[in-house]
Each structure stands twice: as structure tokens, then as C-alpha cells.
Amino acid sequence: MLISTTSELENTCEELxxxxxxxxxxxxEFIRNNLIYYPKLSLIQISYGEKSFIVDALVPEIDLSFIKKIMLNQGITKVFHSCRQDIESxxxxxxCIPTPIFDTQVAAMFCHYYHDFIGYSKVVEQYQGIALDKIKAKNSDWxxxxxxxxxxxxxxxxxVHLYDLYQILCNKLEENNRMGWFQEEMESIVDINKYLHSPKDAWKRIKFNYxxxxxxxxTVKAVSEWQETLAQRYNMNRNKIINNAVIADFIEKNVEHVDEILDDLKRNTKNIKDADLLEFVNIFNENERNWMQQNNTLSSNYDKSVLDILxxxxxxxxxxxxxxxxxxxxxxELTxxxxxxxxxxxxxxxYDFFGRSVESFLNTSSKFEISAVKSxxxxxxxxxxxxxxxxC
Structure with missing residues (x-):
């Protein structure tokens, strides 16, 4: 059922x-391409068992406040799979963020060892025995x-399948005595600060040697903050401001003075205003002042082998x-x-699962004994x- 008018939406939400x-x-469903920063919401899909419907969020003048009311209803748990991008859209x-939330990806990962973040179709196949065709419309223009x-x-x-997964994974979490941990993780997921993308934290996305x-x-901190600030302001993809590879390359080229950085920015950016480049100088100077005050060396106080062993x-x-x-x-994150x-x-x-052991190990009050065993x-x-x- 595709809803494309406010009256249809109001009636359907009242019925729910x-x-x-x-x-x-x-x-x-949304579009986040290589041109824009913010996702463009296209569809909102909802199922409550006996009925499922799709809301066309692109219809001009459609009043989505009826959906918002449901999203904020504390008596209704909203079940997502890998909710972060859905929340952002x-x-x-x-x-505002829908609450409360149950994320089936997180629930499944609390109950099974997966090498990577587990996709929706694999969870459905594992727990419901249903093979979904995710290829047909995967790269659709929504x-x-x-x-x-x-x-x-x-x-x-x-x-439809997500609705059925909820009870299955609830039971699995209870069986594994992981519901408390899961609920703690859900409380963290709905923290709005996780979705505001503070420019001052943008450097943490860049891969480099600490x-x-x-x-x-x-240098990385200042350039990343500047990149994020402009990307948000102009709704431009970060890499359209300056590519992340260029930022990481500043380290390889040993670029640390503001004049050198500005020269590189001018060579590697397009359609950037002089005022934006001047803003970088201000950002760099502020970061430098904070760094000097805090004497923030970010140096490692451990041997690399410690990280490998842990x-x-x-x-x-x-x-x-x-x-x-x-x-x-x-x-x-371990690093x-x-x-x-x-x-x-x-x-x-x-901390209960692993952090306490790491803390004890790093404080040299305990040691890990490692052995090889046959399964x-x-x-x-x-x-x-x-x-x-x-x-002694």
C-alpha cells in the first residue's frame, strides 16, 4: 500500500x-550520493503485522507529522535493521530520533559471531530460512x-520480514542472557550527539598512524574540521570539499605549517571561496592554541605488539x-x-566483557596465558x- 496523500496517511496512522x-x-529508502552531505529521504516503510504500508516522503505538502507521532510514541518499539542511516535520514x-528502538543487526551480533557487520538478508536467511532477492532493486533511483x-x-x-525477526531475536537475546547488554547499546544508539557529526571530531574518521x-x-585535525564544516554548510559530499586521501597524505608529505597546508588546499580543492580558505586559517590557529595549552601529544605509551596480542x-x-x-x-577502537x-x-x-581484563593487563597486575586447543x-x-x- 503506497500512501501519497495527507488524508491517507492520517487515516492509516490512526488505524495503527x-x-x-x-x-x-x-x-x-533514501539517496546519499557522491554530491550531497545529507541524505535525501524518499520512502518510509512500516509494518505492524496485519498491515504494511509505504509512505512517499517526496510528495510535496504531505504532512509527515502523523509518522513523527508514532516514531516518538514510547509505548511502541520501533524495529530497524542497522538503524544508523535510517535515523540520519x-x-x-x-x-528528532525515534524511540524506543530495537536494532536487529545489533541483536543478531550479540547472539552470534560474525566476521563483519551482518546484512539484513543474511539475518533473515539465518533465522527465518528465507532467501531474499536484494539485487533486483538494490541500486534503484529512489x-x-x-x-x-x-x-x-x-x-x-x-x-514484513523485519517484523517477524523481532520476537525471534528477543527470544535469542534472553536465551543468551544478553538482553541487558543489548538494551544498554540501544540507549547509546539513540543519543542524538552520535548523529550531529561535530566538525571537531571529524579527524577521527581519517585513517592514520597515531x-x-x-x-x-x-594538521589532520584542522583540515578535517574545516572539511566537515564546509560539507555541512553547503550540503556537499566531504570528498567534494577535499578528498580524505589528500588529508591522510599530509602526514606522508610531512606538511605541518599553515602556509604549506593552504597551498595544498588550493591545489586540491575546487569552487572554494577565499572566505572559506580564510576560515581554515582561523580553524588551524584555534586547534594550534588548544594543542599548545593541553600539550596534547597523542603519543602511544604501548608497544605495537601489545595491540596485536590484545x-x-x-x-x-x-x-x-x-x-x-x-x-x-x-x-x-582498540588502538x-x-x-x-x-x-x-x-x-x-x-568493560564487563573485555575492558576490565585489558585494564588489569595494562596495569601489569595480571597476564594473559594463551594456548592452542583442538576443537x-x-x-x-x-x-x-x-x-x-x-x-613477590
């Missing part, structure tokens, strides 16, 4: 609320109208505990945690145990 569902499945319209039957089928099928000259890290142990522990490694900590740049591993359920199917695996150091 009258049914008092405890949860609904939600998905969105809904934020462009509603300026801004073009009219929508094809294939597009509409693709859009509605996502929420052990380089601190002055070069100052990464191996974490991966082994995740496999043994049937929880996905990427959910606990990526390699970059940031042990070098003091982030405390993510040392808070909440992550039931004769595969050699790593097994680790945290053992307290003996006091």
Missing part, C-alpha cells in the same frame, strides 16, 4: 495507533517517480562467547582505547585466560 501494537518494523525531516512494482515489492518486503609527529596530527585475544574471546567482534571493538584516546572499551557492558571438528583455535601476577 488504535491497534496499540507493542512494536512496529520500520525501514527507509529521518532526522532530516523530523529533527528519487525517480513513479516507483516501479519491483521497487515497491523490495521496499515492503524489508519490513604514532606520527603530533604536529602532523594537528586483538588476537579479543577475537578469540568473541568466538568463544558467540558475540561479534565488530560489536565489541574494531581494531581502530584508541589502549592509547587513551577513547574510553569506549572501559564503560558499560564492554571438536579438529580445528586449532586460540584459548586465553587472564591470570593474576604473583606478588
Amino acid at each position: 495507533i488504535a491497534k496499540k501494537p507493542k512494536f512496529i518494523a520500520v525501514d527507509t 529521518l532526522l532530516t525531516v523530523f529533527k 528519487l525517480r517517480r513513479p516507483l516501479s512494482e519491483d521497487q515497491l515489492d523490495y521496499a515492503v518486503n524489508d519490513v 604514532e606520527v609527529n603530533p604536529r602532523l596530527i594537528l 586483538s588476537i585475544i579479543l577475537d578469540s574471546k568473541c568466538k568463544e562467547s558467540n558475540i561479534s567482534r565488530k560489536l565489541v571493538s574494531s581494531k581502530d 584508541g582505547s589502549i592509547s587513551g584516546q577513547t574510553d569506549k572499551l572501559f564503560k558499560g557492558w564492554r 571438536a571438528n579438529n580445528i586449532t583455535k586460540i584459548q586465553s585466560n587472564l591470570v593474576e601476577n604473583n606478588c
